[in-house]
Amino acid sequence: MSHEHVSNAKRIWTVFGLLSVITIVEVFLGILKPEILHMNGFLGLTLLNWIFIILTLVKAYFIVYAFMHMEGEKTALRYAVVLPVIFLIIYLLFILLTEGHYVFEVFKNSTIKWNF
Numbered sequence: 001m002s003h004e005h006v007s008n009a010k011r012i013w014t015v016f017g018l019l020s021v022i023t024i025v026e027v028f029l030g031i032l033k034p035e036i037l038h039m040n041g042f043l044g045l046t047l048l049n050w051i052f053i054i055l056t057l058v059k060a061y062f063i064v065y066a067f068m069h070m071e072g073e074k075t076a077l078r079y080a081v082v083l084p085v086i087f088l089i090i091y092l093l094f095i096l097l098t099e100g101h102y103v104f105e106v107f108k109n110s111t112i113k114w115n116f
Helices: 009-032 047-067 075-108
Strands: none
Touching: 009 047, 047 075
16 A cells, blocks of 8 residues: 655645735735724724734634644534634733733823833
């Protein structure tokens, strides 16, 4: 019984291209900071920040999907691995943004001065 070697070069280049395009879009948005995205907010964040968060989650999904070989697994296993991670990332962002906003408001509206 012999196993035939299958080249994954096309898949690797496709994933590389997709991740590169998403990263380039993130960099250009970070450099240009379009005013319509930077000055308008939604749920306490600017639209630009929401785009960064969403694009980062998309990149994380494709990294797990391609480099952890999840594309060959059953859908239930894929969701069992990916959804808890996405939930934990969103939860971490919520905690960081809530606490960061609180600390900012304490320093902004009190007699304590920014000393760092």
